[in-house]
Amino acid sequence: MPSSAVLELRRSLLDWYHQFGRDLPWRRNRDPYAIWISEIMLQQTQVKTVIPYYERWLTLFPAIATLATAEQQQVLKAWQGLGYYARARNLHRAAKVIVEQHGATFPQDLAAVLNLPGIGRTTAGGILSAAFNQAVAILDGNVKRVLTRLAAIEVPPSKASKQLWELSENLLDPEQPRDFNQALMDLGATLCTPQNPACLICPWSTHCRAYQFNLQSELPMFETRAPIPHKLIGVAVIWNDEGQILIDRRRQEGLLGGLWEFPGGKVEPGETVEACIQREIQEELGIEVTVGDRLITVDHAYTHFRVTLNVHHCRHVSGAPQPIECDEVRWVTLAEIDQFPFPKANVQIIEALRQASNV
DNA sequence: AAAGCGTGGAT
DNA sequence: TATCCAAGCTT
Structure with missing residues (x-):
């Protein structure tokens, strides 16, 4: 049984989302293929950059079968400029797998989805919650930042991965997983930003330990990085x-x-x-x-x-x-x-x- | 499990 | 100019 604090976090976040959530192209349908494409493109890539690529992609490759039978060169050409090109190669490979193993229908089983090349835990949760309203948690950059501040975790996120996943799973609203996950990402993208978070208008400010301790600008802590040659x-x-x-x-x-x-x-x-x-x-x-x-x-x-x-x-x-x-x-x-x-x-x-x- | 993997935007 | 970071995954 979730605590009253968890219930209040869910309610306040969902209320905020229904008022201020973003209107994004891939939220206008529940086609798992389109949502999958958006999730892959959005890996380490800003929404603004993705939108034109997303629209063009769905015109070029409107269905999984279209993608599966395309030449790799066409696929990479459609991806040109987006970076991290393994995403495009894996998308192409995964489309072939879905045609061969799942009758060209995007699988709904978490293990099957995780088995597709290029899909990890966060992307699987993003697709399954958005397309099928399944209660699968996510932990992307936005969510890491939000939860790190909420719980005032004073180590770099990579050192707290287990704790962050557990938080994401425990908070996830089992009755509205689609809206909850989307809301959590929107909170991180629009209010709980890396610089100058808008704590004064944040629905979670009264529950946020970082805000309570005035640590919101110090968290999350930086990861250590090697100098580049x-x-x-x-x-x-x-x-x-x-x-x-x-x-x-x-x-x-x-x-x-x-x-x-x-x-x-x-x-x-x-x-x-x-x-x-x-x-x-x-x-x-x-x-x-x-x-x-x-x-x-x-x-x-x-x-x-x-x-x-x-x-x-x-x-x-x-x-x-x-x-x-x-x-x-x-x-x-x-x-x-x-x-x-x-x-x-x-x-x-x-x-x-x-x-x-x-x- | 730490390193490899692109590009564009913000500061 | 330099640095950080953006809906992470793979090996």
């Missing part, structure tokens, strides 16, 4: 006599897996950028090039390191390109290149090529 990269835009450019498709695993790129690699200590490019192209593609003028320098920050791409025009001299350290190589024209999914840093290179050639 900076890598210098030589990149080649290799031209042939037909005016085509050589691009390669990265391997499925790891950073930017399955995306296309301009070939290149890390500048070794004491090496010039030109020598690096010549060496990398020989090692990765088995061809000889001459390195010409610099096209552009691109600085880009990933999560775990930063890069400076030194991009040079190159001329193909000899040898047929081979996919030695990649999955595929291809000669393309500037007009064709938009069909291929590229990471953001490479899109900047394409834009520079367009400017240079006035297309």
